[in-house]
Amino acid sequence: MSFVMGWSLYCFAAALSALLFGFLVKNRGRTFKSTTKLPPGTMGWPFLGETLQLYSHDPNIFFAAKQKRYGEIFKTHLLGCPCIMLASPEAARFVLMNQAHLFKPTYPKSKELMIGPNAIFFHQGDYHARLRKLVQGALSPEVIRSIVPDIEAIALPLLDSWDGRVINTFLEMKKYTFDVGILSIFGSLDLHYKEELKKNYCVVDQGYNSFPNKIPGTLYRNAVQARKELSKILGTIISERREKAMEKKKLLGSLLLSRDGNGEPLSDEQISDNIIGVLFAAQDTTASVLTWVLKYLVDNPKLLEAVRAEHVAIQEANENARNSVTWAQTRNAMPLTSKVISETLRMASILSFTFREAIADVEYKGYLIPKGWKVMPLFRNIHHNPDFFPDPHRFDPSRFQVPPKLNTFLPFGTGAHACPGNELAKLEMLILLHHLVTNFGWEVVGPRHGIQYCPFPIPKDGLLARFHKDPAIQDHKNSNQ
Numbered sequence: 001m002s003f004v005m006g007w008s009l010y011c012f013a014a015a016l017s018a019l020l021f022g023f024l025v026k027n028r029g030r031t032f033k034s035t036t037k038l039p040p041g042t043m044g045w046p047f048l049g050e051t052l053q054l055y056s057h058d059p060n061i062f063f064a065a066k067q068k069r070y071g072e073i074f075k076t077h078l079l080g081c082p083c084i085m086l087a088s089p090e091a092a093r094f095v096l097m098n099q100a101h102l103f104k105p106t107y108p109k110s111k112e113l114m115i116g117p118n119a120i121f122f123h124q125g126d127y128h129a130r131l132r133k134l135v136q137g138a139l140s141p142e143v144i145r146s147i148v149p150d151i152e153a154i155a156l157p158l159l160d161s162w163d164g165r166v167i168n169t170f171l172e173m174k175k176y177t178f179d180v181g182i183l184s185i186f187g188s189l190d191l192h193y194k195e196e197l198k199k200n201y202c203v204v205d206q207g208y209n210s211f212p213n214k215i216p217g218t219l220y221r222n223a224v225q226a227r228k229e230l231s232k233i234l235g236t237i238i239s240e241r242r243e244k245a246m247e248k249k250k251l252l253g254s255l256l257l258s259r260d261g262n263g264e265p266l267s268d269e270q271i272s273d274n275i276i277g278v279l280f281a282a283q284d285t286t287a288s289v290l291t292w293v294l295k296y297l298v299d300n301p302k303l304l305e306a307v308r309a310e311h312v313a314i315q316e317a318n319e320n321a322r323n324s325v326t327w328a329q330t331r332n333a334m335p336l337t338s339k340v341i342s343e344t345l346r347m348a349s350i351l352s353f354t355f356r357e358a359i360a361d362v363e364y365k366g367y368l369i370p371k372g373w374k375v376m377p378l379f380r381n382i383h384h385n386p387d388f389f390p391d392p393h394r395f396d397p398s399r400f401q402v403p404p405k406l407n408t409f410l411p412f413g414t415g416a417h418a419c420p421g422n423e424l425a426k427l428e429m430l431i432l433l434h435h436l437v438t439n440f441g442w443e444v445v446g447p448r449h450g451i452q453y454c455p456f457p458i459p460k461d462g463l464l465a466r467f468h469k470d471p472a473i474q475d476h477k478n479s480n481q
């Protein structure tokens with residue numbers, strides 16, 4: 001969901017350029033008939049609001065400081081838009097679930113065009129519900145359980161290619177999550193198509209967060225061109241699959257077979273926009289979380305040993321890796337690794353917040369949320385609230401021994417737009433980690449501290465690390481054969 005942070009970067013650039021070129025952005029001078037007051041908080045400078053304060057430090061520090069000062073609901077003006085920030089579980093539930101019909105998804109036009117305006121994220125109502133059923137179905141546990149061996153077949157050669165090398169962990173994880181994304185969308189796909197999709201998708205990915213313009217050769221223009229190419233390639237694949245037998249349960253198959261109440265199929269454009277949308281939602285998110293897992297494990301050697309022991313036991317049960325890891329094992333035999341993933345999702349909170357826009361004046365706990373204002377449930381603030389997660393800055397997977405309180409743990413969001421890919425994300429992480437910890441050791445050779453935004457938070461420089469097949473693990477395995 002890089003478009004969430006992408007939206008921020010875009011709006012930031014837009015706000016700055018508006019200032020530079022002297023456009024006068026007038027407040028619309030709303031007069032609220034309601035006597036309800038706006039939440040506390042400050043709106044900052046004319047035009048810029050508090051955007052500079054947000055970006056001059058870590059954005060998370062900005063939000064945490066505001067919450068400390070004003071409490072769980074406060075107003076600000078960021079990136080050209082008046083905003084209401086909500087940092088409590090009840091408020092997140094109010095916006096994303098109970099009163100979700102009063103808040104619509106909101107993205108800048110350029111992002112919508114780049115992904116494709118027909119993609120699921122941008123919609124509400126019947127069209128959204130129809131797509132949601134298709135996407136959720138194709139990513140459901142019943143379907144993804146059958147692709148465990150195929151995911152393993154992606155993980156194993158990738159891991160082997162790391163042996164003895166220093167790699168940018170995040171970039172390598174992106175290769176993995178892209179290939180798993182392709183698998184879950186198409187099932188099997190000709191290598192030639194896969195390579196073409198990858199080549200053009202990378203260009204879109206690189207230009208997606210750059211400033212929209214029409215200057216040839218810029219990252220943005222290249223991305224627009226590559227997006228057109230992607231549509232062409234997908235058009236060819238779609239027409240081939242319309243004619244030939246297809247894997248009906250995979251996402252593309254479900255999209256092709258879908259009919260609305262009048263028996264109308266989805267258009268090629270609707271299908272390609274959603275394929276690209278799912279790839280966008282799937283790749284950087286999961287890659288970023290996996291990179292953080294490796295960072296936290298290397299920082300906590302005892303925990304890494306305990307995780308390794310969990311997986312060596314599975315491997316022994318699988319006749320020392322002669323048999324593949326099974327779906328049942330990913331569900332039942334990896335409790336510690338699952339907690340490590342949950343704690344990583346909490347600590348790193350790679351989606352610090354999401355955006356909605358109020359479609360009417362809304363009252364919440366005596367405060368007014370004016371129509372047209374952006375509303376941002378702050379997932380990270382909730383995940384780092386000591387009332388819900390004591391000693392919140394400590395990495396402690398054992399806190400997930402007991403389930404978190406309702407709506408306090410929202411790494412995949414909640415409500416109608418909650419992540420339909422959460423089970424696939426967890427599955428692919430567990431499979432990669434299984435083969436990684438049972439074969440490899442790794443040391444960080446780049447910076448050990450610091451965060452970079454890509455636009456998701458990732459460890460600085462993508463976590464540069466040297467991976468090597470670990471002789472001690474190999475000896476242990478050989479002695480048991």
Ligand code: HEM
Pocket residue numbers: 001120121122132135139181184277278281282283285286289350351354355410411412413414416417418419420421422424425
């Ligand atoms: C660890 C990895 C992931 C995280 C943390 C994550 C997080 C999220 C969150 C928070 C949302 C809701 C955003 C909102 O309400 O505005 C979301 C939506 C979505 N995610 Fe994920 N996601 C991950 C992986 C995936 C994967 C692997 C896929 C698909 C294969 C996927 C597909 C989607 C889609 C299609 C939506 C939009 C749903 C809708 O609008 O109805 N995500 N994700």
